[in-house]
Amino acid sequence: MGDIEAPGPNGPRQAVLHSILPSKEFASSTKGMLLIAEVALSLVSFVCFAASTAAAFVTVPLLEFLAALFLLFAYSTKFNERFKGFLWPLMDFMRCVTASIIFFTISIIAVSRYSDGASKAAGVFGFIATIVFALDFYLIFNELANFLKQGGESHDEPSRQQDEFSDSDSD
Template sequence: MGDIEAPNSNRPSQNVLLSILPSKEFASSRKGMLLIAEVALSFISFVCFAASTAAAFVTVPLLEFLAALFLLIAYSTKFNERFKGFLWPLMDFMRCVTASIIFFIISIIAVSKYANGSSKAAGVFGFIATIVFALDFYLIFNELANFLKQGGESNDEPSRQQDEFSDSDSD
């Protein structure tokens, strides 16, 4: 008799997992694709640094992976809309600026100072991550500059998800 309930026992855990994963609309938006790329590149860089002789640099990709993963989950579940006290675009901008600068520095060091293949791979993925983070902070900067040019006329802060959804429809 207990076998009848066994197939349904996985339903609650699947619903929790599906609620954390980004929606198809957000994942196909520009911001969603950038955050997914940042998560993936930071994780790959973390694994490469962990396997290399340049393991001292493993902290940066790990922290950036966790920060990008948090923002991916926050934006996809609209967690940021429930907490208006934080300046989400500014926090995201600062995260991207610092990540691009630090990834660029450790990638140069990893490629030039260390000779093993995993250090070189970590440097290459770090350079790619630098480009993705720099593109993200450039887009956030343009969005914030446009918002400030308008004089902050709207009552709420600029919502990137709504802008990104309309941008992805027009592309």
Template sequence: MGDIEAPDSNGPRQSALLSVLPSREFASSRKGMLLLAEVALSFICFVCFAASAAAAFVTVPLLEFLAAVFVLFAYSTKFNERFKGFCWPLTDFMRCVTASIIFFIVAIMAVSKYADGSSKAAGVFGFIATIVFALDFYLIFNELASFLKQGGESNEEPSAQRDEFSDSDSD
């Protein structure tokens, strides 16, 4: 019994927590900061709507929070590179477009229809979330447009195809 060591209680717990959090490189990137802002603003709007008279609008920030957390997790763990079934930039673009439109409408409704302070706060944070989501879809649109101008091919694929053709020609 003397040769069995006690496991370090902080080791596995700390590594499990770090595997869920986004990496430092991704969190400091432009996309990482935008996704973290989307998650935070959606959660703040959710809490404000839950505490307000406009509690009927609580579904919008909750769904956007869950979608932003999923995309943050997918990008930070590079799940999007392993799962090629979706066109991830287009999916992210559509998520941001719909979120910005819906947040804008809900924020206008919350500010104009309800008089309590938490509804007004939810509306203000909804307008800020609209700006963040709109900035994200603008940047994604620019990346998609430059990708389509290149003919829809990445730089790596044509060079790999050229290598295959030159290898088959030399046979």
């Protein structure tokens, strides 16, 4: 009765939904869009492989779906910032590299060896997933390279200052 803390009829459901879904800022970022595409393509590829005669390949899309879903949740809720002990970019990079290689391999096999439509569809979605995962690991690699380049420059600065200081002492 007039209690301020009493939620409306849709209050708790919307609060739970907003805590699970990624924020608009993250979902509109490049990393967010890539992770959402990876989740969607892995899920579609999983469903296609499950419905095809190439059902032996169903494990790869399922594992990649779960890994991409976990990272989507971790990045969107800033879970990764709470656990600094993990090397998140390196873990994400390795996930994307292995996913693109394995998706490419199973897609070639699904398209070339199996003749049913679901296997062909799984192969096509696998090729699209390969491109998305490859784009993701390319962007992660560029970020890591820029980070290391900036780190290298910051280490060079003290040695330059020491060289300038020693040059001025000798004058």
